[in-house]
Amino acid sequence: MKSGRQAGRAPALIHQAIPSQAVAEFVMSSGYDGTIVDLQHGEVGLDAAVAMLRAIPRDRNEYAYARVGSLDPAPILRLLDSGARGIIAPTIETADQARALVEATKYPPLGGRSLGPSRPSLYAGDDYVAAGNSAVSAIIQIETARGRENAEEIFAVDGLDSVYLGPADLAVSYGLPGRGDWTEGPVYDAVLELSSMAHAAGLTFGLYCASPAYARDLIAAGIADYVGLGIDLVLLTRTAREAIESLRSTS
Amino acid sequence: MKSGRQAGRAPALIHQAIPSQAVAEFVMSSGYDGTIVDLQHGEVGLDAAVAMLRAIPRDRNEYAYARVGSLDPAPILRLLDSGARGIIAPTIETADQARALVEATKYPPLGGRSLGPSRPSLYAGDDYVAAGNSAVSAIIQIETARGRENAEEIFAVDGLDSVYLGPADLAVSYGLPGRGDWTEGPVYDAVLELSSMAHAAGLTFGLYCASPAYARDLIAAGIADYVGLGIDLVLLTRTAREAIESLRSTS
Amino acid sequence: MKSGRQAGRAPALIHQAIPSQAVAEFVMSSGYDGTIVDLQHGEVGLDAAVAMLRAIPRDRNEYAYARVGSLDPAPILRLLDSGARGIIAPTIETADQARALVEATKYPPLGGRSLGPSRPSLYAGDDYVAAGNSAVSAIIQIETARGRENAEEIFAVDGLDSVYLGPADLAVSYGLPGRGDWTEGPVYDAVLELSSMAHAAGLTFGLYCASPAYARDLIAAGIADYVGLGIDLVLLTRTAREAIESLRSTS
Amino acid sequence: MKSGRQAGRAPALIHQAIPSQAVAEFVMSSGYDGTIVDLQHGEVGLDAAVAMLRAIPRDRNEYAYARVGSLDPAPILRLLDSGARGIIAPTIETADQARALVEATKYPPLGGRSLGPSRPSLYAGDDYVAAGNSAVSAIIQIETARGRENAEEIFAVDGLDSVYLGPADLAVSYGLPGRGDWTEGPVYDAVLELSSMAHAAGLTFGLYCASPAYARDLIAAGIADYVGLGIDLVLLTRTAREAIESLRSTS
Amino acid sequence: MKSGRQAGRAPALIHQAIPSQAVAEFVMSSGYDGTIVDLQHGEVGLDAAVAMLRAIPRDRNEYAYARVGSLDPAPILRLLDSGARGIIAPTIETADQARALVEATKYPPLGGRSLGPSRPSLYAGDDYVAAGNSAVSAIIQIETARGRENAEEIFAVDGLDSVYLGPADLAVSYGLPGRGDWTEGPVYDAVLELSSMAHAAGLTFGLYCASPAYARDLIAAGIADYVGLGIDLVLLTRTAREAIESLRSTS
Amino acid sequence: MKSGRQAGRAPALIHQAIPSQAVAEFVMSSGYDGTIVDLQHGEVGLDAAVAMLRAIPRDRNEYAYARVGSLDPAPILRLLDSGARGIIAPTIETADQARALVEATKYPPLGGRSLGPSRPSLYAGDDYVAAGNSAVSAIIQIETARGRENAEEIFAVDGLDSVYLGPADLAVSYGLPGRGDWTEGPVYDAVLELSSMAHAAGLTFGLYCASPAYARDLIAAGIADYVGLGIDLVLLTRTAREAIESLRSTS
Ligand SMILES: [Mg+2]
Ligand SMILES: [Mg+2]
Ligand SMILES: [Mg+2]
Numbered sequence A, B, C, D, E, F: 001m002k003s004g005r006q007a008g009r010a011p012a013l014i015h016q017a018i019p020s021q022a023v024a025e026f027v028m029s030s031g032y033d034g035t036i037v038d039l040q041h042g043e044v045g046l047d048a049a050v051a052m053l054r055a056i057p058r059d060r061n062e063y064a065y066a067r068v069g070s071l072d073p074a075p076i077l078r079l080l081d082s083g084a085r086g087i088i089a090p091t092i093e094t095a096d097q098a099r100a101l102v103e104a105t106k107y108p109p110l111g112g113r114s115l116g117p118s119r120p121s122l123y124a125g126d127d128y129v130a131a132g133n134s135a136v137s138a139i140i141q142i143e144t145a146r147g148r149e150n151a152e153e154i155f156a157v158d159g160l161d162s163v164y165l166g167p168a169d170l171a172v173s174y175g176l177p178g179r180g181d182w183t184e185g186p187v188y189d190a191v192l193e194l195s196s197m198a199h200a201a202g203l204t205f206g207l208y209c210a211s212p213a214y215a216r217d218l219i220a221a222g223i224a225d226y227v228g229l230g231i232d233l234v235l236l237t238r239t240a241r242e243a244i245e246s247l248r249s250t251s
């Protein structure tokens, strides 16, 4: 992701709110390029998250990301030590918050990540610290009006890699219903604006999409470099409802 | 289930192979009547299973079942103490095995379940032991040729409540591919035969179905009194594949 | 609690320092109105806490509270997503800290709680965000001299629901022994003063009580709108000591 | 316990059905001589049980017992490796079952316990295997009419150390209510008879008692060499009920 | 291992008694060919074991084995579903026990392993059941005099793949000290005899070795096809002792 | 440690990055004086850490320390309540950070630690709060150039007990390779300087050492009052590599 699209394909990632190592394996085998292990929402605690991250083979983990619930550096460090290739920090609204993310995710001189006897020490390469910094993405989530207002100075923080837009929370912050896939109004405007600003700042841009069609359009238009597509718990509930409705139908 | 169909509706249960309390809640809200927490296959360990069972509200847990991996009475007892309303024992092939299930799931004189400071002690009612026995179903799974051959003497075991047919394992035991929803051949014959035998023995009959249509037909024909319909991990993987295929489609 | 006493009865809550789903069920059946799952003191980690919260049936969880160990929003969000109906933040000493609690517990525009695929999405109702805010209480704990000194500006923070006084820590901050149930001195003065101030600010007022008699008096006097009454580990140890002393007595 | 009463005092043990290391510490500090970590009933899984056993200091663990849910040797071995000083096997009804317990708990030649890099290897002493066998008690629980009928041949099994009577399950097996502290009828007769038979066979005898007075009488009469006295979850619920009733009383 | 040595090199496996995913990764990177996750001795519970197995990349897991504590099929099935490539059953003494292992580890017609939505379903290949059977080794541990006496009929059980000798327990069963690396006496005789018998029966032969030199000799002599070499907890304790002794030395 | 060396011996502590209660016991038996349970790096989560701390007997826990991943007071409080005798805070760079550590670890008036029904309440003594403060060490880790620059004002913070230098991170902050045991250059200069400054401020001084010889020299020179010596995961990997290299050697 750091070097942009690969072979013209924008990566698609699933949001994992269920604490399951098998789900990580199975969705990967189903065609997804990666996963966002979600420690902010859902049932995935820190111990489950690190086990899930370790279960993803190292040759498949380019997009093994974790979303944290706050900027506390302690869980961020353990997620990185367990193989997370990117940390998504929710609700970034100030440059200071973005700097705190870089501080926690990058080794010096970019940040203040500490050395330890962890998975990165298994990676080949001359320069352990440089290798670690190039292997890991610092991703800020913009999902409030305030975050959007401060985007320019936030995006200028050194060491950031990507911007991830959360449309549902952004909508709520504008007093709109908390849903995604907007094609007009302030959330859609923000998608266009923040994508341009991110690209201008040398950052990739992604966002959460509820439907494949919406994601496809934004990718085709060069707006999104990658997408979050679906939440495991939501996908499962929807397909369960379809199964039971089909069973109860009289046809 | 012990008293047959309710209001003409055959219960549909999901197989839960993912260790998630939210999945239990969400699939219940999607229309399923119950869940089979699966300790035989998947990622659900005993500690996760008991938490999942406790998460299902007592007024919704009529079909909160657990499938165990063997006849070891220790996990069966803890599952019952945590609120399981039925225990499904896989691969029953002899009457002795069926008796072991009854021994573990029913209080004396039917079986040998032991008293303890558990959820059942919260149920109202004069006769704690009788209440416990009427609240819990002992369900044997027939899923091998040998189990089918011994069905008559197995079904005669006192204290059993239901027969659950596993079509994939049964197919493998006949040298056929390991799949469900058979409409001919030995597995389908077994469905018809075992349903009749179960009903004749005063037991209810259910089976695992992969598709809603197949389940609907067996219910309509009076063959199945309830069905297992889908496995959470399989449902999720399928819908994930559909999402990613839709994203990658060129239309 | 948000709307005051129900039918003239002030709710009584137990402090749960033991990681047990059964304890939650059993103390509820013993007459308590609710529980304060304690992540600050004791053995209850975040994974245990969310399982305990999910184990409390939704129709009984009006006073299913959790006390956190700090203002880190990450665990607060997961507790709320798992069904906590109130968050108690310990040792609040400034208005900024109180605002941080509201930020973490309330949806916009009151706070900055983020949307997710969680238990609240199962609640009926037109306005998900408004429903979430009315379902959850933000409760600050005043338990230091400094917190008392800043009470007026703390209580004025928009979005707060209640004040909970911790008498033992407050006593220590005055150089007194760390115990509760004070009937004179600075802790007792603080109880009277902070109850009045809370009521004047439109907030409910509660406090931890060691003995039922003390709690009863404060409720009868209109000082306490609800009480924490006892800690499971302390209650259990005391009754264990009584049992063993009775055994060893010579009478 | 193996060598009888110490200084004229019969040990009293609490039943621990709650997965808490603090409860183990606190009840020990309250005067109890030991604990029966219960894996048969309650919420204590194997991982919790081994942590609880390791939390009990080695110089206080003479009566750190575990009750298992079945005779599966796998959990028994891990409990012993984690410091359990005795294994209580429930519902023993045949000499073969008693032999299986000895097989799992004692090193050769008495049994078939396997060597491993566990806590016993930390004990001083010349003969590791002999030291292990003298440190660990094999305790059978008699709690059915059938177990009582076979008591003579059960008690003759080589390698057993003690008999523990379960009055509630025994009562149920006689068609009586599932409670303890019987002073007449078949359960009381069994207490007298099995105590005599155990002593004649060179085994110690204990039983579960609900009340201190009942336990005191049986100890004073030389019938019980040790007692189980109370279950943590039951003690806690009772004292919680007393607290809330006191609060709600009008006096 | 099923097809013998690879490129002339006998695999060496570490015994893992510590519940750590990182240890599995790190020892693999240190040159070991595989690991025996030990559920019989040590601290590794079932939930930890399945996480450890999933953490081993699929392209490195040829010797990702698990040793169980008994022949209960329930944990065996979950270990296999989580990616274990071999199951080691301790203390096999009869052909019936060996058959029970095959029954639990192999799909029909060799055994009775049940189908489920697990990791094997991710493997490519036409015949799922045949692929599963060829991917998994059934390994019996001979470690008692009785097991050795019955070796001929045990080794003749259809579906077995390998014999693993446990020298310490075998020594204890002969009344000798519980250690390995014997070069004379009944344990050494058993090594020679059982290796020959295993090879004659078409099974591979391995054993636990404490020292590299001993292992090297048995491999060079064609006696051992693979070795267990060291236990993580023992290796760690020894190197810790060396470190502290070096610190305290006066040189 | 608070009162300096005991009997002329500087304590040596192991870094525990593996979540194992047995490792704590075994390394203690191997001669180490204590352990630093590491929640910053490695696999030890909060639940594992508190179980490990409780597993260390109270009469052996003088140097049962925990290193946290951040200054969030919530985990610090639970570690202390579980028996941690010292908290090591990584990467302290300002006096404010040091004050936050004291605030979280010491009772009033030194800090703001809150009372709770925890292990400290089991300690004997008249003054619970004073006893708690004397039992627990607040240890700051200096491991960046910035931390060193601010050392004077950091060390002056009231309530601190000790300074622990992290040489690898300190080296990285100077643009040097991330290793320890420096004998020249800025890291070595910092060792000398900070030791002197710590002693002048009435604080003890320790540092992480990779080799026993380096540790021995610094202790002999009066520079180090105690040392961290080795990380369990690193020690284990090294000894595993030696074992496998010995096996593969042709000699
Ligand atoms: Mg969001
Ligand atoms: Mg099946
Ligand atoms: Mg307090």
Ligand SMILES: [Mg+2]
Pocket: B114, B115, D090, D143, D166, D169
């Ligand atoms: Mg019983």
Ligand SMILES: [Mg+2]
Pocket: D114, D115, E090, E143, E166, E169
């Ligand atoms: Mg062995």
Ligand SMILES: [Mg+2]
Pocket: A114, A115, F090, F143, F166, F169
């Ligand atoms: Mg460091």
